[in-house]
Amino acid sequence: MLTKIAIQTIKTKWKDLLILFAGLVISTAIFYMFSTVANNKAFLTANTSIKSIVVVFIIGEVLLGLITFVYLNFANRFLVQLRQREYGLLMMFGANKLSISRLLFMETFLLGLISLVLGSFLGAGLTAVAGSVLQKQLDLTLPHWQIFNSTGFIVTICYFIIVFSLNGFFNQLYINRTDINKLLQANQAAEKTPKTGAANFITGIIGIALLILSFVVMTQLVAKGTMIFMSLILAIGLNISGTYLFIRSSLTLVLNLLQSSSFANMGLRKFTLGQLSFRLRAFERILTIVTLLFALALGALTVGRGYELSTPTLAEQSSPFTININQPSKQDKQLISQLQGVTYTKTYQYKQLTHEIVWDAAQFNRDPLPYYKAENSTLTAGVPKIQFGTAQQINKPNSSEFLIRQTLQNLATATNPNHLSVGNTVDARKFAISTAPIKRVTIVHVKNMTAQPNAQILKKLTAAQTKRFPTLATLGVSGAYGFLVISKGVFGGLEFMGFFLAIAFLVMLASTLMFKVLSNVETDRRRYQILAMIGATPGQRMLANAVEIAIIFIVPLTIGIIDVVYGLPMFKAVMVNPYIGLTSSLLIIVSFYVLYYILTVVVYQRMLKKGDK
Amino acid sequence: MKNVIDVKNLNLTYNANSQKPFYALKDVNLQVTDGDFVAIMGPSGSGKSSLLNVLASLQAPTNGEVLIDDQNIWQLNANQLAKFRGQKLGFIFQEYNLIESLSVFDNIALPLSLAKAPTATIKAAVNHVATLLHLTEQLNKFPSELSGGQKQRVAAARALVHQPKLIFGDEPTGALDSANAREMMNYLSKINAEQHISILMVTHDGFSASFANKIHFLSDGQIVQTLERGNQSRETFYRAVLDFLGTFEE
Numbered sequence: 001m002l003t004k005i006a007i008q009t010i011k012t013k014w015k016d017l018l019i020l021f022a023g024l025v026i027s028t029a030i031f032y033m034f035s036t037v038a039n040n041k042a043f044l045t046a047n048t049s050i051k052s053i054v055v056v057f058i059i060g061e062v063l064l065g066l067i068t069f070v071y072l073n074f075a076n077r078f079l080v081q082l083r084q085r086e087y088g089l090l091m092m093f094g095a096n097k098l099s100i101s102r103l104l105f106m107e108t109f110l111l112g113l114i115s116l117v118l119g120s121f122l123g124a125g126l127t128a129v130a131g132s133v134l135q136k137q138l139d140l141t142l143p144h145w146q147i148f149n150s151t152g153f154i155v156t157i158c159y160f161i162i163v164f165s166l167n168g169f170f171n172q173l174y175i176n177r178t179d180i181n182k183l184l185q186a187n188q189a190a191e192k193t194p195k196t197g198a199a200n201f202i203t204g205i206i207g208i209a210l211l212i213l214s215f216v217v218m219t220q221l222v223a224k225g226t227m228i229f230m231s232l233i234l235a236i237g238l239n240i241s242g243t244y245l246f247i248r249s250s251l252t253l254v255l256n257l258l259q260s261s262s263f264a265n266m267g268l269r270k271f272t273l274g275q276l277s278f279r280l281r282a283f284e285r286i287l288t289i290v291t292l293l294f295a296l297a298l299g300a301l302t303v304g305r306g307y308e309l310s311t312p313t314l315a316e317q318s319s320p321f322t323i324n325i326n327q328p329s330k331q332d333k334q335l336i337s338q339l340q341g342v343t344y345t346k347t348y349q350y351k352q353l354t355h356e357i358v359w360d361a362a363q364f365n366r367d368p369l370p371y372y373k374a375e376n377s378t379l380t381a382g383v384p385k386i387q388f389g390t391a392q393q394i395n396k397p398n399s400s401e402f403l404i405r406q407t408l409q410n411l412a413t414a415t416n417p418n419h420l421s422v423g424n425t426v427d428a429r430k431f432a433i434s435t436a437p438i439k440r441v442t443i444v445h446v447k448n449m450t451a452q453p454n455a456q457i458l459k460k461l462t463a464a465q466t467k468r469f470p471t472l473a474t475l476g477v478s479g480a481y482g483f484l485v486i487s488k489g490v491f492g493g494l495e496f497m498g499f500f501l502a503i504a505f506l507v508m509l510a511s512t513l514m515f516k517v518l519s520n521v522e523t524d525r526r527r528y529q530i531l532a533m534i535g536a537t538p539g540q541r542m543l544a545n546a547v548e549i550a551i552i553f554i555v556p557l558t559i560g561i562i563d564v565v566y567g568l569p570m571f572k573a574v575m576v577n578p579y580i581g582l583t584s585s586l587l588i589i590v591s592f593y594v595l596y597y598i599l600t601v602v603v604y605q606r607m608l609k610k611g612d613k
Numbered sequence: 614m615k616n617v618i619d620v621k622n623l624n625l626t627y628n629a630n631s632q633k634p635f636y637a638l639k640d641v642n643l644q645v646t647d648g649d650f651v652a653i654m655g656p657s658g659s660g661k662s663s664l665l666n667v668l669a670s671l672q673a674p675t676n677g678e679v680l681i682d683d684q685n686i687w688q689l690n691a692n693q694l695a696k697f698r699g700q701k702l703g704f705i706f707q708e709y710n711l712i713e714s715l716s717v718f719d720n721i722a723l724p725l726s727l728a729k730a731p732t733a734t735i736k737a738a739v740n741h742v743a744t745l746l747h748l749t750e751q752l753n754k755f756p757s758e759l760s761g762g763q764k765q766r767v768a769a770a771r772a773l774v775h776q777p778k779l780i781f782g783d784e785p786t787g788a789l790d791s792a793n794a795r796e797m798m799n800y801l802s803k804i805n806a807e808q809h810i811s812i813l814m815v816t817h818d819g820f821s822a823s824f825a826n827k828i829h830f831l832s833d834g835q836i837v838q839t840l841e842r843g844n845q846s847r848e849t850f851y852r853a854v855l856d857f858l859g860t861f862e863e
Contacts, residue, residue, distance in 0.1 A: 262732045265722075265726055265732045265735060266726065266729060267726060267727060267729065268726070268727065269726075270715065270719050270722070270723070270726055271712065271714075271715060271719075271723065274712070274714035274715040274716075274719060275714045277714070278713070278714040279714075526710070527712050527713075527714070530710045530711075530712060531712075531723075532695065532698075533669075533671065533698060533704050533710070534698070534699060534704070534723055534724050534727060534771070535695050535696060535697075535698045535699015535700065535702075535724060535727050535728070536695060536699070536727055537691065537692040537695040537696065538691050538692065538695065539692065540695075540727070
């Protein structure tokens with residue numbers, strides 16, 4: 001009988017259960033995604049130069065575990081809330097507490113188990129898609145990449161079984177301790193009244209103080225490498241508790257102030273403010289983890305974008321030419337002619353002696369050699385202006401011109417089998433008398449080496465050079481493009497992880513916030529009906545609802561952005577300028593966030609209207 | 614005397630196109646004069662709530678005319694209807710329908726805020742009705758902190774604060790004990806007499822109905838009988854109502 005009733009409940013409340021179920025599946029999938037990367041030690045160590053990357057990922061996994069725990073706990077309470085009235089009725093008709101609590105345990109556990117299985121599949125699917133799309137998009141091939149990692153899978157299974165069992169156990173305890181009357185009236189239970197007293201004022205101030213303190217720890221201790229792990233954990237702890245208290249109390253202070261001002265008297269403003277001060281109490285935990293997820297998504301993307309954006313700039317700074325082709329063949333010349341946005345193409349002649357490369361001085365006077373002035377160039381300063389030097393400057397450079405020698409060194413030396421002991425001489429007479437055959441080197445500079453078709457052509461040119469000159473396989477083809485290829489090998493892993501994690505955190509954020517917001521439709525439906533009776537127009541009601549949800553969305557957005565702005569200096573040890581990817585990442589994440597807000601409002605208002613008679 | 618409600622040939626049919634249509638209201642004609650206090654009684658399923666919902670502009674009729682203060686309400690669009698409700702009507706329901714996230718003061722003030730009344734006007738009006746309904750001590754509390762009787766008084770205050778033309782009551786004493794029910798009805802009589810606001814109330818409780826000047830009895834979607842209080846005392850009228858109900862419900 002009880003099983004029949006449980007099935008009947010699923011039939012009647014399938015929409016609510018679907019929201020709950022979708023939330024559970026997504027949280028499992030994201031946990032799986034993260035675990036797959038975090039537990040793939042070979043992948044982590046092979047693809048980054050950061051020694052402590054494995055530990056960082058373990059801390060990340062614990063953090064995600066905490067976030068998921070809060071989320072699952074909330075989802076569980078939602079399930080109990082959906083079911084408790086029915087349990088009360090069953091008990092009134094004579095079902096004993098033991099069988100009811102067993103039923104609830106079974107329901108919780110079964111729902112968890114099904115979400116675990118589906119979530120793992122979805123997680124593997126997401127990992128596969130995100131992994132391959134990103135590697136293709138970023139032009140990377142990462143060694144040891146896995147869609148399935150046995151340790152990661154076991155961690156996921158164990159974690160969720162433990163949490164679902166705990167939830168089931170707590171539900172049993174709740175049913176055992178709650179009397180029938182309370183269960184029956186559960187749906188009419190009032191929301192918690194917001195606190196307004198002195199205690200709230202104090203916790204509000206403490207919240208702000210803890211947040212500020214967490215920023216101080218991030219910028220002053222973690223960023224400077226002082227007791228890095230201890231200070232990192234301290235920063236996370238301070239930040240989470242600060243965010244929690246800030247949402248719980250500090251914002252209530254602001255809302256109270258607004259409510260008592262004349263600003264609130266117009267239209268539905270007071271209603272919206274009243275709704276918010278109640279909501280923030282009910283949302284304090286969820287908004288805390290949403291803030292964290294927002295900061296993590298934005299932070300991860302900023303770091304990923306940072307590497308993606310800074311490598312081409314670093315590469316450009318490394319050489320005044322994009323690629324250097326020794327002894328260009330017909331095919332090479334054809335490929336070069338297909339390059340777009342070419343700033344210059346120069347071909348120089350040289351003669352290769354055993355321990356010396358001799359250049360004709362006259363050609364540098366006719367067609368000067370590009371070089372960078374030795375300025376204090378930083379990543380933020382961008383790419384320096386290309387200078388051109390004559391034979392005299394090459395032979396006798398002044399203090400700011402000495403890099404011209406390096407440019408010359410980079411032209412043909414690496415292709416010489418004795419490259420370690422080869423010198424470069426610019427001398428017209430020596431060039432003329434040498435009987436060695438004349439060789440040529442062509443250098444090209446393009447404005448954008450990462451855009452197509454340039455990237456593809458440069459790749460082909462590099463492959464052809466490496467094939468013809470075996471020393472280049474280890475030394476790399478000189479020029480900005482060669483530097484870019486090496487940088488990708490070093491930083492590509494981090495770039496990938498940044499993007500991959502950003503996707504995971506963003507999906508988790510979307511599922512968490514939407515689930516929580518939509519779980520309020522039932523409570524709100526009556527309120528909006530009352531407003532309609534009192535004389536609020538449909539437009540006023542929709543606007544009030546959109547504003548209320550907007551403010552709920554803006555809170556994590558604002559704190560999350562501040563978190564990232566103060567958190568980024570922590571990456572100074574592994575990045576030249578951690579802020580370089582911030583603007584574009586912010587644009588991407590905020591765009592997604594706004595879209596997702598619009599979607600939530602549309603779904604919410606549709607659900608509200610569905611209840612209207 | 615001018616009519617505040619004028620209902621002509623009102624019909625409400627559910628599943629009109631099906632083989633078994635259900636006629637919730639059948640050719641109802643009803644007039645309520647300005648300043649009157651009218652009750653609608655009838656057994657469950659007689660159409661009381663349907664009639665109230667249609668008159669209160671919460672549910673559209675199948676056909677027929679509903680004029681409230683000379684305005685055919687079902688010719689208004691959604692926005693005009695909302696404004697009309699906000700200006701001319703007040704509501705008191707059995708389950709109070711207060712907004713839990715607003716304080717008592719803000720609950721009462723809501724119709725005036727919606728009408729964009731100045732802050733000083735709102736304060737004065739809320740304090741006025743709070744004094745009238747003995748709620749001045751409760752203004753800063755939230756609905757969850759009030760008793761049933763107090764909640765219903767807040768609902769009455771909210772229905773009254775913007776000086777509507779007409780208050781609709783849907784079983785306003787349905788959730789109250791007898792002492793609170795009597796108190797509530799006394800307040801409604803006072804509002805009707807002193808503020809000259811017409812009241813139309815649906816109830817199945819003879820005691821509450823005996824506070825009205827006129828009672829229409831509804832059965833199977835039709836008005837079948839009307840009792841008028843005239844010069845009788847409330848107690849005498851109550852006995853007449855009970856006598857009638859004894860034969861009516863048999």
